[in-house]
Amino acid sequence: xxxxxxxxxxxxxxxxxxxxxxxxxxxxxxxxxxxxxxxxxxxxxxxxxxxxxxxxxxxxxxxxxxxxxxxxxxxxxxxxxxxxxxxxxxxxxxxxxxxxxxxxxxxxxxxxxxxxxxxxxxxxxxxxxxxxxxxxxxxxxxxxxxxxxxxxxxxxxxxxxxxxxxxxxxxxxxxxxxxxxxxxxxxxxxxxxxxxxxxxxxxxxxxxxxxxxxxxxxxxxxxxxxxxxxx
Amino acid sequence: xxxxxxxxxxxxxxxxxxxxxxxxxxxxxxxxxxxxxxxxxxxxxxxxxxxxxxxxxxxxxxxxxxxxxxxxxxxxxxxxxxxxxxxxxxxxxxxxxxxxxxxxxxxxxxxxxxxxxxxxxxxxxxxxxxxxxxxxxxxxxxxxxxxxxxxxxxxxxxxxxxxxxxxxxxxxxxxxxxxxxxxxxxxxxxxxxxxxxxxxxxxxxxxxxxxxxxxxxxxxxxxxxxxxxxxxxxxxxxxxxxxxxxxxxxxxxxxxxxxxxxxxxxxxxxxxxxxxxxxxxxxxxxxxxxxxxxxxxxxxxxxxxxxxxxxxxxxxxxxxxxxxxxxxxxxxxxxxxxxxxxxxxxxxxxxxxxxxxxxxxxxxxxxxxxxxxxxxxxxxxxxxxxxxxxxxxxxxxxxxxxxxxxxxxxxxxxxxxxxxxxxxxxxxxxxxxxxxxxxxxxxxxxxxxxxxxxxxxxxxxxxxxxxxxxxxxxxxxxxxxxxxxxxxxxxxxxxxxxxxxxxxxxxxxxxxxxxxxxxxxxxxxxxxxxxxx
Numbered sequence: 099x100x101x102x103x104x105x106x107x108x109x110x111x112x113x114x115x116x117x118x119x120x121x122x123x124x125x126x127x128x129x130x131x132x133x134x135x136x137x138x139x140x141x142x143x144x145x146x147x148x149x150x151x152x153x154x155x156x157x158x159x160x161x162x163x164x165x166x167x168x169x170x171x172x173x174x175x176x177x178x179x180x181x182x183x184x185x186x187x188x189x190x191x192x193x194x195x196x197x198x199x200x201x202x203x204x205x206x207x208x209x210x211x212x213x214x215x216x217x218x219x220x221x222x223x224x225x226x227x228x229x230x231x232x233x234x235x236x237x238x239x240x241x242x243x244x245x246x247x248x249x250x251x252x253x254x255x256x257x258x259x260x261x262x263x264x265x266x267x268x269x270x271x272x273x274x275x276x277x278x279x280x281x282x283x284x285x286x287x288x289x290x291x292x293x294x295x296x297x298x299x300x301x302x303x304x305x306x307x308x309x310x311x312x313x314x315x316x317x318x319x320x321x322x323x324x325x326x327x328x329x
Numbered sequence: 330x331x332x333x334x335x336x337x338x339x340x341x342x343x344x345x346x347x348x349x350x351x352x353x354x355x356x357x358x359x360x361x362x363x364x365x366x367x368x369x370x371x372x373x374x375x376x377x378x379x380x381x382x383x384x385x386x387x388x389x390x391x392x393x394x395x396x397x398x399x400x401x402x403x404x405x406x407x408x409x410x411x412x413x414x415x416x417x418x419x420x421x422x423x424x425x426x427x428x429x430x431x432x433x434x435x436x437x438x439x440x441x442x443x444x445x446x447x448x449x450x451x452x453x454x455x456x457x458x459x460x461x462x463x464x465x466x467x468x469x470x471x472x473x474x475x476x477x478x479x480x481x482x483x484x485x486x487x488x489x490x491x492x493x494x495x496x497x498x499x500x501x502x503x504x505x506x507x508x509x510x511x512x513x514x515x516x517x518x519x520x521x522x523x524x525x526x527x528x529x530x531x532x533x534x535x536x537x538x539x540x541x542x543x544x545x546x547x548x549x550x551x552x553x554x555x556x557x558x559x560x561x562x563x564x565x566x567x568x569x570x571x572x573x574x575x576x577x578x579x580x581x582x583x584x585x586x587x588x589x590x591x592x593x594x595x596x597x598x599x600x601x602x603x604x605x606x607x608x609x610x611x612x613x614x615x616x617x618x619x620x621x622x623x624x625x626x627x628x629x630x631x632x633x634x635x636x637x638x639x640x641x642x643x644x645x646x647x648x649x650x651x652x653x654x655x656x657x658x659x660x661x662x663x664x665x666x667x668x669x670x671x672x673x674x675x676x677x678x679x680x681x682x683x684x685x686x687x688x689x690x691x692x693x694x695x696x697x698x699x700x701x702x703x704x705x706x707x708x709x710x711x712x713x714x715x716x717x718x719x720x721x722x723x724x725x726x727x728x729x730x731x732x733x734x735x736x737x738x739x740x741x742x743x744x745x746x747x748x749x750x751x752x753x754x755x756x757x758x759x760x761x762x763x764x765x766x767x768x769x770x771x772x773x774x775x776x777x778x779x780x781x782x783x784x785x786x787x788x789x790x791x792x793x794x795x796x797x798x799x800x801x802x803x804x805x806x807x808x809x810x811x812x813x814x815x816x817x818x819x820x821x822x823x824x825x826x827x828x829x830x831x832x833x834x835x836x837x838x839x840x841x842x843x844x845x846x847x848x849x850x851x852x853x854x855x856x857x858x859x860x861x862x
Contacts, residue, residue: 139849145357177357183823183844185364185382186806188762188780198823199355238845240823241803248802248841249824297845309396312384312849 123159125280127324128152129171133206133232133288134318143202143236144175147318151206155324165212167226171322172205178242201237204316206230208261222267224284230259232290232316253297253311259290261320269328277329288320365844368806368819370827371409373418374456377817377827380406384847387420389457392815392829396843397457403855404450408470412509413478415812416455423449423467430858437854448856451483453509463507463514468499473526475536480552481507482526482539504541506555515555519548525573528552529582529600538600540585542573547587549600559603563589563596577617579649580632586647588614588636595636597652606652610645612638615680620669622646622655623693631655635674637664644676644690658695662686668711668718675718677706682725687718689747702743703736703754709743712766712773717790718745719775721761722754742777744793753793758782763808765816766790767832776830778805778818785818785830802826802839 132148140147153171160166179198210228217223233256241247265284292313363383370377376391378399385405390396404422411418426448427440434440449467452459471486484504502521507514520543531537538558539550547561563571575588578600587596595608616637625631633655636645642663646655662684664676673691678684687700687709704722711718722741735756742755742764759779766775775793777786784798785805803820810816814833820826825844830837 138852141359142361142848145359175356176354177359178355179359179361179823181360182821183361183365184806184821185367185369185380186819186821187369188806200359238824240826248839249822249826251824251842251845253845295849297842309398309843309846311845312847312851314849 122276122278122328123165125157125159125165125326125328127155127157127280127282127326129155129169129322129324131171131320131322133204133316133320135314135316136318137315139312139314140202140316143177143200145177146175149173149175149202149204149316151204151322153206155208155326157212160211163214165214167208167210167212167228169208169228170206171208172203174201174203176201183240195241195243197240199237199239199242201239203235203237205233205235207233210261214267220269220271222269222282223265224267225264226262226284226286228261230261230288230290232257232259232293234293234295234314236295236311251297253295255293255295257291257293257315259288259316261288262286263320263322265322277327279325280328281323281325283323284321286320288316288318290316365823365848366825368821370807370809370817370819371411371418372415372809372811372817373411374416375811375813377811378409378418378420378454379825379827379843380409381844381847383850384844385850386847387422387454388825388843388846390825390827390840390843392811392817392838394838394840396840396846398846399454399457399459401452401454401459403853404452410472412453412481413474413476417460418454419472419481420452420454420459421449421465421470422452423447424855427854427857434857435854436852438852440854451507461509463505465505465507465514466499466503466516468501469503469505473528475528475539475552476530477536479508479510480528480536480539481509482541483507484523484526484541486524502543506539506550506552517548517550517555517557519543519550519557520546520560522572523548525576527576527578527585529578529585531582538582540576540578540598540600542576542587545569545571547573547576547585547596547598559600561596561598561603561605563587575614575617577619577634579634580619580621581649584649584652586617586634588617595647608647608652608654610636610638612641615639615665616667618667618669618674619649620674620692621671623672625693635667635669637667637676639663639665639680656695658688658690658697660686660688660697661699664688666709668709670711670715673715675709675711677709677720679706679708681705687720687743687745687752689718689745698747698750700745700750700752702752704741706743708764710764710766712775712790713768714773716746716748717766717773718747719743719764719766719790720745721764742775742788742793744775744788744790746790755788755793762805763818765808765810767816769832769835774832776808776816778808780804799835799837801828802841 130152134148150173151171155169157165157167178196208228212226214222214224236253238251240249263284263286267282269280295311365383367380370379379388387399387406404424406420406422408421425437429444451463451465453461469483473482502518505516519541523541523543525542527540528536529538541548549558572590574590585598593610597606614636618635622631632649634647642660644658665678665680668675676688682705685702689698707721707723709720720743725737740757740760744753763778773790775788788796803822806819808818816830818828826841828839
């Protein structure tokens with residue numbers, strides 16, 4: 099989702115705000131950012147060591163400098179392989195279409211407190227630690243020109259984790275209003291337990307368990323920015 | 330408009346645009362280093378064994394569609410060979426090992442570089458289980474089996490273009506005998522670069538000796554004791570070097586016939602009297618095969634060895650009893666390959682583009698029927714009932730008129746009706762990747778797979794111009810037969826695709842997706858002293 103669209107939404111919300119005297123305690127932001135993977139196996143889906151994340155975050159003002167934030171973000175990364183992924187005696191199998199399309203959708207649900215100090219009325223600095231629920235869906239397709247080919251494989255798992263970050267928040271006061279424009283930028287570290295991706299359609303004969311693709315973790319540098327309102 | 334609907338509308342637009350991830354273009358184009366699976370599968374039992382380089386694993390895919398990962402205890406399979414009984418496979422496998430046994434060392438990157446080595450073994454796999462493992466040096470990359478399947482011999486085949494890692498020292502003349510029914514493997518040094526291993530049988534039909542052909546010498550090893558019985562030097566002067574080019578054992582296993590590179594001498598090694606004789610031939614042999622001339626000597630069969638030459642239009646007949654040359658088969662063109670049956674031999678040339686004759690020789694009467702195929706032969710095989718022979722014709726660039734040129738430039742299929750004595754050369758759309766022959770309902774069919782072609786051609790050999798196309802799920806790579814008479818077909822599909830064809834019914838079942846199993850292997854050191862393994 100593009101930043102101009104986020105800004106447009108924020109302006110639309112802001113212009114409708116009613117004037118009030120008390121300072122806004124709650125906040126809502128449309129957000130975009132990334133979660134680092136740091137797992138070499140994620141290279142199967144993307145040459146980058148992170149996955150983007152776009153969505154929304156709601157903050158409920160608590161006592162004093164504390165805010166409880168909850169967010170939902172998601173992003174899909176899709177890659178195409180044209181080289182043959184099958185070893186054979188043929189030097190290189192002739193190919194007009196992609197040999198494989200890999201897609202990975204990451205969905206993140208976060209919930210946690212934010213401790214914010216505002217050195218200026220328009221500037222806030224904060225630290226936050228949030229619990230993270232990371233849901234991953236792998237989609238693999240080795241015949242993208244056919245809609246119902248046998249090898250359209252989907253695997254899913256979720257894993258708990260956390261985000262720890264520090265950030266700054268800008269709350270420009272265009273006019274005295276109970277709803278203010280707001281934006282933030284935060285950076286930190288994300289960590290998840292391993293996602294154990296299994297495809298229910300690919301069964302292990304010996305155990306009758308679904309065949310496991312393996313494990314993926316998302317650990318490393320975390321970044322998120324948002325545009326929204328305080329109300 | 331009140332503020333609440335406007336807020337909701339703006340939120341809805343924002344959330345919807347953040348979802349719907351599949352409506353987007355490809356983000357990246359990638360290039361994978363390792364293949365997900367190896368389409369050169371090996372059939373054994375009721376399934377095929379598939380090597381998966383990315384997962385560093387071995388997968389068993391059965392014809393009923395089920396699949397299972399074979400637990401090789403953390404080792405990565407590098408090559409698979411089926412045992413002679415067709416029920417098991419032997420798997421060359423290796424794994425990283427850290428000689429520093431510090432329990433904190435878990436991953437290869439934790440291990441000091443000079444302490445990290447690669448260990449290897451030869452694992453015997455039956456079903457989905459690793460039932461035995463043998464400590465075989467990693468440079469021994471080829472296997473030969475005794476006819477009874479009880480003994481395997483591992484040796485170095487340097488033509489496989491492998492890298493030889495030396496850990497301390499290695500003996501390039503080493504071969505290892507592996508008792509497959511229990512017992513310890515044992516190494517024997519048999520000279521330099523052993524290239525071929527044959528087994529001779531005793532009077533009771535039991536394999537009792539291994540005959541190993543290496544540079545400038547032939548070594549005979551007794552299987553019961555693994556003692557070297559005799560070493561035959563192939564040269565008298567140590568400065569001379571000769572390499573065996575081909576070798577056969579006579580039917581009774583008492584004589585080894587050895588052809589030498591760039592020499593017209595045929596070495597006759599008597600494995601009982603431990604003597605050597607030399608037969609001077611007219612040229613350097615290119616192929617040898619055992620055969621029987623039925624009733625040729627006043628109603629008595631004669632055991633012979635057929636000897637073909639690349640430059641002479643004849644096939645010599647060496648009597649295995651007298652070691653004398655009998656009357657040769659006189660031909661019009663040289664031949665390089667022979668398919669021998671109980672009563673006849675098909676002879677043809679795969680190495681000379683100008684030689685397109687196929688000879689069907691009656692071994693009892695010396696009667697020769699000559700067929701002429703349109704293009705040079707790439708391969709030839711006999712149908713199960715031996716009524717037909719089917720060959721793959723490769724393109725050639727020496728053309729005559731325009732229609733000849735068209736045929737010459739294309740791959741083709743030669744169908745030879747050996748009963749009606751008729752040959753038909755067909756033009757194929759693409760290069761064939763495999764041909765299999767089968768009998769069904771008193772008819773013989775050729776199954777032809779072509780590169781990049783999503784169909785299997787089923788050619789009825791009695792009327793070869795009529796064929797039907799069987800649709801495949803993906804272009805084929807290879808076709809092979811299984812122990813139970815079925816055929817397997819591997820396909821060009823990244824996530825794995827194997828079809829199983831029942832020739833009796835024509836039913837085809839397909840199994841896919843197995844190459845996604847273990848796609849993200851754990852990078853831990855297996856088999857460390859303190860590991861769970």
